[in-house]
Amino acid sequence: MAKQRKANVTLHFNSDNIIKDLFGPQDVNLSILEEQLGVSIFSRGGTIKIVGDKVAVKACEKVITQFYSVIKKGASVTEDDIRRALTLLSHDSKLKIDNLFSGEIFIPSRKKFVYPKSEGQKKYITAILEHDMTLCIGPAGTGKTYLACAVAISEMLNKKYKRLVLARPAVEAGEKLGFLPGDIAEKVNPYLRPIYDALYDMIDLPQVEKMIAEGTIEIAPIAFMRGRTLNNSFVIIDEAQNATSQQMKMCLTRLGYDSKMVVVGDITQIDLAKDSHSGLVEAWHLLKGIRGMAFHELCEQDIVRHPLVSEIVKSYENRGGDS
Incomplete structure (x- = not known):
């Protein structure tokens, strides 16, 4: 059995308010990402660290950065949006999540x-x-x-x-x-x-x-x-x-x-x-x-x-x- 390649990435964001909206009530959105992707997420202020399998870390980074951009433009993000994005990414790894929030x-x-x-x-x-x-x-x-x-x-x-x-x-x-x-x-x-x-x-x-x-x-x-x-x-x-x-x-x-x-x-x-x-x-x-x-x-x-x-x-x- 092939050994999983561990990786970690650290992200830095400027707006604490956007981060709060991104995390959701009681950090529920982060919990969903951790559960479904099998990663660990650590946050402090505007800094987020993701640890886990290399592919999962990359997917998690994509979800977080793109949803940050979506919220920055004025949209709200729910638990269902996070789950849905993960489902869609499992079918198409090249999917641009922020495109789903255009055509409003x-x-x-x-x-x-x-x-x-x-x-x-x-x-x-x-x-x-x-x-x-x-x-x-x-x-x-x-x-x-x-x-x-x-x-x-x-x-x-x-x-x-x-x-x-x-x-x-x-x-x-x-x-x-x-x-x-x-x-x-x-x-x-x-x-x-x-x-x-x-x-x-x-x-x-x-x-x-x-x-x-x-x-x-x-x-x-x-x-x-x-x-x-x-x-x-x-x-x-x-x-x-x-x-x-x-x-x-x-x-x-x-x-x-x-x-x-x-x-x-x-x-x-x-x-x-x-x-x-x-x-x-x-x-x-x-x-x-x-x-x-x-x-x-x-x-x-x-x-x-x-x-x-x-x-x-x-x-x-x-x-x-x-x-």
Whole structure:
């Protein structure tokens, strides 16, 4: 067995405040680096010493120096960011972490930035900004809906669009919704809750309610888009894998002048009846090559939820057989 090559490196930084943010509460970020890379980290003031295997020390140095640069530019760094950077570096040792914090989306209502957490997410944001229509597929937790909402809110609050329309199939309740008791809001709210959750993370609750009351934000099942032309609107179709072929065609043809549409879904989680085909899958293959449209696929490496989610998705993808 080859003997590991020991190494150490000493880093010097000028700002104690940035160092404090980099280390995290109770130095939790350093603990993550030590645990996952198998190194020992010693700090005193603005000086950091890393000791361990040569390859691990080099990786740790890269993470620390690049995250220092990221914080210096005004971004905040969480435990998840550190874990995520280590995961991405394990796949690509040449990855520039600070590049992941470019392409930020400014949310005026919160006076904060939303940053892509992976190269795939960064390209997704670029695709949305540069195309009138974007189709995006990917597993749970890759930020498909959240990032689309972030771009939409930023663009709308900057007066680029007059209205935000968010729709998803209510397939779990039956798209017709007729057999459920209560009025339409009571019927569809549980199935639209993920969209509300994304909005509430970017806009204060009273402002969201005001914008909905004024019609600036509209949230509804996709069946309620029939017969409409959506001008000056930013449209997001969520959970589009559960739209039928006819519904997908109907949604895509609602796009009006000075509008943008983002269609997202996870084609591994189709809940349609066996005799129905996913409109998203069909559109993905049928419409590629049309000018002005973007097709972007996010993968397991783009998952930004709890680290276990990535492992769960990977296990299901590797299982094969029936889904």
